[in-house]
Amino acid sequence: MEGEYKLLGPDDTRVLGQSFSAVLKCPEVVYLEGDLGAGKTTLVQGIVSGLGSDAAVVSPTYTLVEEYLTAAGVVHHLDLYRIQSPDEVESLALRDRCDNESILLIEWPERGAGGLPIPSWKISMRYGDQGRTVCITRP
Ligand SMILES: Nc1ncnc2c1ncn2[C@@H]1O[C@H](COP(=O)(O)OP(=O)(O)O)[C@@H](O)[C@H]1O
Ligand SMILES: [Mg+2]
Numbered sequence: 001m002e003g004e005y006k007l008l009g010p011d012d013t014r015v016l017g018q019s020f021s022a023v024l025k026c027p028e029v030v031y032l033e034g035d036l037g038a039g040k041t042t043l044v045q046g047i048v049s050g051l052g053s054d055a056a057v058v059s060p061t062y063t064l065v066e067e068y069l070t071a072a073g074v075v076h077h078l079d080l081y082r083i084q085s086p087d088e089v090e091s092l093a094l095r096d097r098c099d100n101e102s103i104l105l106i107e108w109p110e111r112g113a114g115g116l117p118i119p120s121w122k123i124s125m126r127y128g129d130q131g132r133t134v135c136i137t138r139p
Contacts, residue, residue, distance in 0.1 A: 002138055008131040013039045016134060017046020020123075024051070026073040027102050029117045031109040034125035036081075039132050040107045043123065044077050047105065051075065060107075065092055073101040080111040089115035 001023045007013045024030075024047070032040040045057040051070035060066040060079040068075040076097045083089060089112045097104060098117050109116055124135045 002136050005134045005136070006128060006131065007039070007134060010039070010042050013042040013132065013134075014046035014049070017043040017048075018050035020136065021047045021050030021072075024072065024103055027098055027100055027104075028121065029098070029104045029119045030106065030121045030123060031116075031119040032105060032107045032123050032125070033109065035127070038125035038127065039134075040123075040125060041079075043125070043134075044075075044105050044107075048075055048077075051103075064088070073103055075103045075105060078104065078106045078112075080106065080108040083108075083111040086115055 001020060005016055007016060032043065034040055041057065041059045048055060048057050048068050048070065051072045053068050053070040055068050057077065058066060060077055061081060065076055065078045068077065078092065094115065094117060104117065106116065119139055122137050122139050126133050
C-alpha cells in the first residue's frame, strides 16, 4: 500500500481510502498531512466506508474528534487544525483512545506535536496539476 498515487477527483480519493482501509489492523495511528482542502477528510470518508460503516463522515474541525463504530473497530477521526494549546490535546484523552480496537486518523498532527501517539502510517496529500498527489508511507 506504500507509494505515490495520483487522484484526479474526489471519487478517486474515496476509492483510495477504501483500498487503504483493507490494510488497517487495530491498533493503528494514521497521520494525515496536507494543506486545507488537500482532501484529507475525503480520504477518511473512503476509509470509514471501506471499514463497512455507512455513516456520513463530517469534518471534526469544530468538535476536534468524531467517532465511527465499524466492524473493524472504532475509528477516531481527529482534526487538530484549531488546537490552541497542549491542554486541548490533553483533553482529547488520546492515550485512552489507543487500544486494540482503535484506529486513529489524525488531520493536522503537527498541531498536536509532543502529545500524539507515534504513527503506524503517514499519508501526505498535496495539490497536483490536476487533482491531488498522495504519498503513503510506513514510518
Ligand atoms: N483528488 C481530488 N481532486 C480534486 N478535488 C478533490 C480530490 N480529493 C478531494 N477533493 C476535494 O477537495 C475539497 C477539500 O477536501 P477535504 O477532504 O475537505 O480536504 P481537507 O480535509 O484536507 O481540508 C473537497 O471539495 C473535495 O471534494
Ligand atoms: Mg479536513
